[in-house]
Amino acid sequence: MNETDSSPLKIALGTDHAGFLYKEAIKEHLHHLGYETKDFGTFSEKSVDYPDFVIPACEALGKSLVDLAIVLGGSGNGEAMAANKVSGVRCALCWSTGTAKLAKEHNDANALAIGARQISCELALDIVDTWLSSKFEGGRHTRRIQMLDSI
Numbered sequence: 001m002n003e004t005d006s007s008p009l010k011i012a013l014g015t016d017h018a019g020f021l022y023k024e025a026i027k028e029h030l031h032h033l034g035y036e037t038k039d040f041g042t043f044s045e046k047s048v049d050y051p052d053f054v055i056p057a058c059e060a061l062g063k064s065l066v067d068l069a070i071v072l073g074g075s076g077n078g079e080a081m082a083a084n085k086v087s088g089v090r091c092a093l094c095w096s097t098g099t100a101k102l103a104k105e106h107n108d109a110n111a112l113a114i115g116a117r118q119i120s121c122e123l124a125l126d127i128v129d130t131w132l133s134s135k136f137e138g139g140r141h142t143r144r145i146q147m148l149d150s151i
Contacts, residue, residue: 007036008034008035008036009035009036009067009068010035010036010037010038010065010066010067010068011030011035011036011037011038011066011067011068011069011070012037012038012040012057012058012060012061012065012066012068012069012070013026013027013037013038013039013040013057013069013070013071013072014040014041014050014053014054014055014056014057014058014069014070014071014072014079015041015042015050015053015054015071015072015073015079015116016042016047016048016049016050016053016054016072016073016074016079017042017044017045017046017047017048018072018073018074018116018117019071019072019073019074019079019114019116020042020043020044020045021045021116021121022072022114022116022121022124023039023070023072025121025124025125026070026072026124026125026128027039029125029128030128033132035132038057038060038065038066040053040054040056040057040060041053050071050073050078050079050082051078051082053071054071054073054079054082054083055082055083055085055086057069057071057083058071058082058083058086058089058091058111059086061086061088061089061110061111062086062087062088062089067110068110068111068112068132069083069089069091069110069111069112070111070112070113070114070128071083071091071111071112071113071114072113072114072115072116072124073113073115073116074115074116074117074118075115075117075118076093076094076095076113076114076115076116076118077093077113077115079091079093079113080092080093080113083111083113088110088149089110089111090107090108090109090110090111090145090148090149091109091110091111091112091113092107092109092111092112092113093113093114093115094112094113094114094127094131095114095115095118095119095127096123096127097123097126097127097130099127100112100127100128100130100131100134101130101131101134103131103134104131104134104135104136105134105135105136105137105141106137106141107141107144107145108136108141108145109131112127112128112131114127114128
């Protein structure tokens with residue numbers, strides 16, 4: 001649920017062709033859990049350029065049109081780089097539930113990047129669940145997040 005009201009969290013999704021199948025699985029999983037999604041594509045496995053889909057998804061996050069974003073690609077690296085070019089976005093590339101937990105607890109990551117060619121779909125779903133259920137710890141981490149947000 002959205003922290004400011006009782007409506008479900010809205011999550012933007014953006015991917016290139018390499019992450020398409022995982023995006024579809026994640027979208028179905030999120031709907032099953034009661035989240036809303038805004039799918040920025042891509043909508044097939046046809047080769048495309050990830051910035052065309054990742055940047056609009058993250059711009060929606062930066063403009064507070066959605067609460068969180070999940071971006072995918074083959075490695076997740078380029079997608080994380082593109083996401084982090086958008087003001088207000090703190091995207092973490094995660095490859096384990098441990099990195100997903102720390103991304104939220106220590107870095108208050110509001111966007112998650114996943115490399116679909118690097119991990120199983122089952123692990124990707126576990127990473128999403130861990131990231132969504134983790135909470136920012138604040139404390140000493142707050143100052144660091146403020147430093148990032150001031151750039």
